[in-house]
Amino acid sequence: MKRLRKAEAEDAPLKEAAAASALEDDLEEGAAAAAEPEEAPEVAGAGAGALEARADAAELAAVHGGAGTDPIEDSDEEGAAAPPQAIAAPRKAKGKAMAAPKPAKVKATGLAAGQKKAAAAKGKGRAAAGSPAPAAVKDELLIEGVAGGQASEDEGSPDAGDAAEGEEAGVSAAKAKPLKKAILTYPGDKAPAVKVEGVGTGAVAAAALHEDFNLDALATWAPGKPVPFAFLAATFEEISSESKRHAITRLLTNAIRAILATTPGDLLPAIYLCVNQVAPSHAGTELGIGDAILVKALAEATGRARDKVQHEYSESGDLGVVAFNARATQRTMFPLPPLMVASVFSTFREIARTEGTKSQEKKIKLITKLLVASKGIEPGYIMRALQGKLRIGLAEQTVLAALAQAVLLERGSKSESSNRDGSLAGRLQAAEQAVKLAYSQCPSYDLLLPALLAHPIMEVNEHVAFQPGVPVKPMLAKATTGITEVLDKFAGTDFTVEYKYDGERAQVHVLEDGRVAIYSRNSEDNTKKYPDIAASVPRLLQPGVRSVVLDCEAVAFDREEGKILPFQVLSTRARKDVKVADIKVQVCLFAFDCLYLDGRVLLQRPLTERRSALYSAVSEQPGELLFATAKTSADVEELGLFLNESVAAGTEGLIVKTLDSTYEPSRRSAHWLKLKKDYLEGVGDTFDVAVIGAWLGKGKRTGGYGSFLLAVYEPGEEELQTISKIGTGFSEEQLVQLSEQLKALVIPAPKPYYRYGETLVPDVWFDAKVVWEVKAADLSISPVHRAAAGLVDPTKGISIRFPRLVRVRDDKAAEDATSAEQVAEMYRKQVSTRTYKEVAEDY
DNA sequence: GTGCATCGATTTC
DNA sequence: GTCGGACGGATTCGG
DNA sequence: CCGAATCCGTCCGACGAAATCGATGCAC
Numbered sequence: 050m051k052r053l054r055k056a057e058a059e060d061a062p063l064k065e066a067a068a069a070s071a072l073e074d075d076l077e078e079g080a081a082a083a084a085e086p087e088e089a090p091e092v093a094g095a096g097a098g099a100l101e102a103r104a105d106a107a108e109l110a111a112v113h114g115g116a117g118t119d120p121i122e123d124s125d126e127e128g129a130a131a132p133p134q135a136i137a138a139p140r141k142a143k144g145k146a147m148a149a150p151k152p153a154k155v156k157a158t159g160l161a162a163g164q165k166k167a168a169a170a171k172g173k174g175r176a177a178a179g180s181p182a183p184a185a186v187k188d189e190l191l192i193e194g195v196a197g198g199q200a201s202e203d204e205g206s207p208d209a210g211d212a213a214e215g216e217e218a219g220v221s222a223a224k225a226k227p228l229k230k231a232i233l234t235y236p237g238d239k240a241p242a243v244k245v246e247g248v249g250t251g252a253v254a255a256a257a258l259h260e261d262f263n264l265d266a267l268a269t270w271a272p273g274k275p276v277p278f279a280f281l282a283a284t285f286e287e288i289s290s291e292s293k294r295h296a297i298t299r300l301l302t303n304a305i306r307a308i309l310a311t312t313p314g315d316l317l318p319a320i321y322l323c324v325n326q327v328a329p330s331h332a333g334t335e336l337g338i339g340d341a342i343l344v345k346a347l348a349e350a351t352g353r354a355r356d357k358v359q360h361e362y363s364e365s366g367d368l369g370v371v372a373f374n375a376r377a378t379q380r381t382m383f384p385l386p387p388l389m390v391a392s393v394f395s396t397f398r399e400i401a402r403t404e405g406t407k408s409q410e411k412k413i414k415l416i417t418k419l420l421v422a423s424k425g426i427e428p429g430y431i432m433r434a435l436q437g438k439l440r441i442g443l444a445e446q447t448v449l450a451a452l453a454q455a456v457l458l459e460r461g462s463k464s465e466s467s468n469r470d471g472s473l474a475g476r477l478q479a480a481e482q483a484v485k486l487a488y489s490q491c492p493s494y495d496l497l498l499p500a501l502l503a504h505p506i507m508e509v510n511e512h513v514a515f516q517p518g519v520p521v522k523p524m525l526a527k528a529t530t531g532i533t534e535v536l537d538k539f540a541g542t543d544f545t546v547e548y549k550y551d552g553e554r555a556q557v558h559v560l561e562d563g564r565v566a567i568y569s570r571n572s573e574d575n576t577k578k579y580p581d582i583a584a585s586v587p588r589l590l591q592p593g594v595r596s597v598v599l600d601c602e603a604v605a606f607d608r609e610e611g612k613i614l615p616f617q618v619l620s621t622r623a624r625k626d627v628k629v630a631d632i633k634v635q636v637c638l639f640a641f642d643c644l645y646l647d648g649r650v651l652l653q654r655p656l657t658e659r660r661s662a663l664y665s666a667v668s669e670q671p672g673e674l675l676f677a678t679a680k681t682s683a684d685v686e687e688l689g690l691f692l693n694e695s696v697a698a699g700t701e702g703l704i705v706k707t708l709d710s711t712y713e714p715s716r717r718s719a720h721w722l723k724l725k726k727d728y729l730e731g732v733g734d735t736f737d738v739a740v741i742g743a744w745l746g747k748g749k750r751t752g753g754y755g756s757f758l759l760a761v762y763e764p765g766e767e768e769l770q771t772i773s774k775i776g777t778g779f780s781e782e783q784l785v786q787l788s789e790q791l792k793a794l795v796i797p798a799p800k801p802y803y804r805y806g807e808t809l810v811p812d813v814w815f816d817a818k819v820v821w822e823v824k825a826a827d828l829s830i831s832p833v834h835r836a837a838a839g840l841v842d843p844t845k846g847i848s849i850r851f852p853r854l855v856r857v858r859d860d861k862a863a864e865d866a867t868s869a870e871q872v873a874e875m876y877r878k879q880v881s882t883r884t885y886k887e888v889a890e891d892y
Numbered sequence: 893g894t895g896c897a898t899c900g901a902t903t904t905c
Numbered sequence: 906g907t908c909g910g911a912c913g914g915a916t917t918c919g920g
Numbered sequence: 921c922c923g924a925a926t927c928c929g930t931c932c933g934a935c936g937a938a939a940t941c942g943a944t945g946c947a948c
Contacts, residue, residue: 249914294912294931337942339901409900409943438933442911446931527929528907553904569904616905620939624903749910750934776935777908784934808899826905826906829937850905852936853907 248478255295256474259302259458267307276308276315278388278423281322282430289441297442298451305455317498318394323448325437327394327401329493330572331520334401338412338435343368346413347432350420351375363812366751368436369429372420385422393419393431400435440748446485453477453484456501480506487513489522489714490652492572515650517558517596520568522714524600524642526704526721531729532688535705535722539683543708545656546691547677548700549723550639551616552604555579557586557638558645561596578622579603580629582638582673589667589674597666600642600712601674605634608672613637613699617829640667641677641704644712652712659712681708692724701725701826727826727851734828734875735855736761739769739863740791740819741803742811753788758811759823759852760803761836763869769817770804770846770869772836773825778854787857791815806833820861825849828876840873847872 270277284304288297301323308316321327328334344362348355353375361371396415403411416435420428433439457480483506488497491513500512515521529535535544554570565583567575576583582603590597605619606612614634622634643663644651651659669675678698680691688703695703702725710720727733738759746755756776760769779787794815799805803814830841831848838846858865 247914251913292911335902337901341900404942406943440933442932444932551905571903573903617938620904622940624940746934748934756935774936778935780909781934824907825936827937832938834937848937850937851906 248474251295252478253474255299256477258299262303262306264307264310267303268311270311272311274312275389275391276312276319278390278393278427281319281390282426285430285439285441286426288443292442298447301443301448301451302454305451306459309455309459313502315390317494318391320448320452320494320498322390322394322434324445325434325439327397329495331568331574333574336401336435338400342409342413343432343435346416347372347375347420349413350417363745366747369433372432373426373429388422388427449485449488450481453480457506461506483507483509486510490515491519492522515652517560517598517645518566520556520572521644522572523554523556523570524713524721526723528728529722529724532685535724536685538722539707545679545681545706545708546688547641547679547704548695548698549702549704550602550604551701552602552619555601555603555638557599557601559586559597563587577626578624580627581632582636585673589670591666591668594666595647597643598645599640600644601638601640603636603638606637606672608635611671635672637672638674639677640674642712655709655711656706657708696726727824733824735822735824736867737820737858737861737865738772738823739817739866740815740821741769741817742814743791744812753785761869761872762864762866768802768804769863770835770838772834772847773849773852775823775852775854791819794818804835806835809833817863820858820863820866822855822858823852824855826851828879837869837873840869841876847876
């Protein structure tokens with residue numbers, strides 16, 4: 050049926066198209082329902098009702114529809130990839146975010162930011178050195194007192210907002226005192242506030258500002274009416290000029306409150322737009338849109354040449370800016386209906402659904418339609434959203450925080466005023482943690498939102514909790530620089546050490562009904578990628594075990610030799626709809642944690658307990674499932690040996706874990722530490738390489754180089770052969786300085802002795818006079834790089850994994866760079882040729 | 893129209 | 906994956 | 921003892937190699 054509608058929408062005039070798509074899936078039906086002239090809904094009441102209904106539907110669907118079924122998603126969707134998550138903002142590019150900076154905004158951005166901007170603009174180097182922090186903070190507080198009023202200015206027409214500065218100043222001055230006081234006394238507390246952990250003075254001050262929330266100043270639409278996309282775009286724009294997290298959070302909190310108070314049905318699409326997702330990760334819906342298609346669409350929408358748009362993109366490094374400028378100069382013949390949050394989002398979903406022949410054309414059409422209907426700031430944010438990079442300093446964690454705060458503030462007064470057991474800041478903090486926990490254990494806004502609106506926020510974890518079949522965000526580990534740091538951090542606590550296998554994270558769910566689901570690190574459904582695992586794991590369950598969730602690393606494995614294979618081998622496995630018979634690369638699971646066993650959620654249990662649960666839940670089967678090699682020791686030398694052993698066994702190093710720690714989903718917790726050889730100073734593979742080219746930077750690297758092309762030296766033919774690009778390891782300041790230095794070495798064409806891939810041509814070439822020392826984790830056979838070509842592989846060259854700059858080698862010339870032969874030798878050495886047994890015998 | 897190469901997008905690390 | 910920058914909170918330092 | 925300096929965790933967004941998959945373009 051959606052096909053029909055789609056066809057209609059394509060030919061219909063925009064207004065009708067928007068209407069059609071607004072009705073398209075049940076999401077929009079929900080929105081529409083909430084939008085019915087319910088006449089001034091009692092704040093959250095009406096909308097909550099609408100969403101409550103959806104919550105029930107969702108729960109039902111989850112129960113009946115089975116594992117990870119997204120109640121909102123069309124039932125014909127199959128698992129696949131996920132939408133991008135990253136959203137970002139340039140700190141110092143903030144000034145030129147999207148629109149021409151408005152006078153009022155520049156003021157409101159605050160002293161600190163203003164200064165920084167200026168420093169960044171003219172002065173490379175010591176930007177942050179100057180302004181004393183305390184003064185900046187004070188001024189910030191003054192100005193933020195009027196943030197609420199400011200938001201409204203942006204709405205209607207983007208250019209309309211210049212409030213009387215004098216008045217602002219007056220208001221702020223008046224507010225300054227109570228604010229200061231607030232910091233000291235925890236406002237709203239009768240009893241002296243119990244010190245809440247994690248709540249600082251900043252959070253208290255921020256909480257106090259919530260009193261200024263003014264719905265009428267924010268909401269330009271009537272209660273129950275669809276939320277205009279312009280509102281969201283204006284919020285984004287404001288956020289983009291802000292760098293303080295509290296301030297960003299509050300801006301979004303206010304926006305969410307406005308939606309909650311008027312049209313709560315639009316909250317779900319709004320949240321999805323904020324986090325730049327189109328569906329939960331495990332639902333497998335992707336936009337299938339990248340820079341290339343966006344450039345095409347933008348060219349079409351503005352009637353300009355593609356090259357020109359592409360060129361402007363290269364120059365400005367931001368498609369959003371290109372779109373904004375393009376639209377600004379284009380006249381529309383007749384006024385189009387404004388974009389709505391719900392309709393924009395449903396168009397995004399439609400784009401994600403579009404596939405097959407001519408799908409790109411269709412997608413471009415949809416995008417074009419959005420662009421043509423967009424005004425002011427909107428096209429810029431539409432482009433960025435489709436790119437998957439909002440770049441405004443707002444991403445998932447902050448959205449969750451704002452969501453929690455908004456729900457508490459907007460709805461808490463009713464149901465939760467009775468149990469005010471702390472300061473406002475404390476309760477906000479608690480709500481935030483509850484919501485983040487809920488989301489990490491059940492990463493789906495489709496499930497989270499309805500539950501949030503249906504129940505008191507502090508009970509959200511009772512309703513949105515871990516359940517087998519829905520992936521948990523995996524716990525991550527923190528990098529360390531050496532064994533001493535590990536011992537330092539874990540002094541006084543018991544810890545254990547495990548191999549860090551070089552494969553792919555696999556969260557294996559075995560459900561009571563026998564079904565198996567396997568999720569990736571990013572909660573993608575990988576079940577279809579690993580039918581072999583799905584088949585074998587149930588056989589390995591210990592007698593009596595009915596359901597279990599394992600945390601594992603899936604590693605390519607040579608069953609004949611009983612040997613771990615490198616990551617590059619694993620990556621050649623097919624990904625979609627794999628048939629067991631077609632599998633060429635065997636995989637062995639290395640299990641290291643157990644999150645759930647026979648109805649018991651183990652996330653909050655200590656590692657010791659989870660580990661024994663693991664050992665009791667499944668049995669080892671060489672080549673199919675093994676327990677991660679582990680050892681418990683606090684001896685420096687012993688750990689050093691173990692680290693060497695792990696590397697010899699073909700793993701990346703060690704993970705060190707405290708034995709009493711719980712499983713902390715999605716946290717790069719200090720309870721798990723990564724110990725890799727290449728982290729150690731002076732250890733690991735380093736290369737001296739010539740810098741022979743560069744690419745222009747994007748986003749916060751706009752205006753300079755973003756990455757560089759590196760080459761090693763082949764003395765026989767006297768060639769410089771590319772080995773890698775590099776884009777990290779330098780500070781911003783250093784990057785500017787290096788760019789400056791290299792700019793002088795630009796040559797119009799590559800030297801005849803440069804050997805590089807035809808598909809890897811940099812924006813500018815350099816005379817090879819600069820040598821850098823670069824560190825890497827590994828070497829790999831490369832389809833594009835030319836280093837040591839012919840020495841290891843008959844035609845392919847060698848590249849490096851995870852390259853980063855260590856230091857500049859002023860003392861070296863290009864001829865002194867690492868030689869091709871050395872690179873080849875390093876590659877040969879790293880290839881693991883030893884079996885497990887051999888390694889084990891040695892230690 | 894079919895098969896193959898290429899490009900772009902997405903994903904893993 | 907690596908890395909650096911900005912913030913915010915907690916802890917330590919110095920007058 | 922208080923304010924300043926410092927340390928540390930969190931969040932965000934620059935950027936890396938390399939693989940598959942899907943759509944499209946091209947040769948035949």
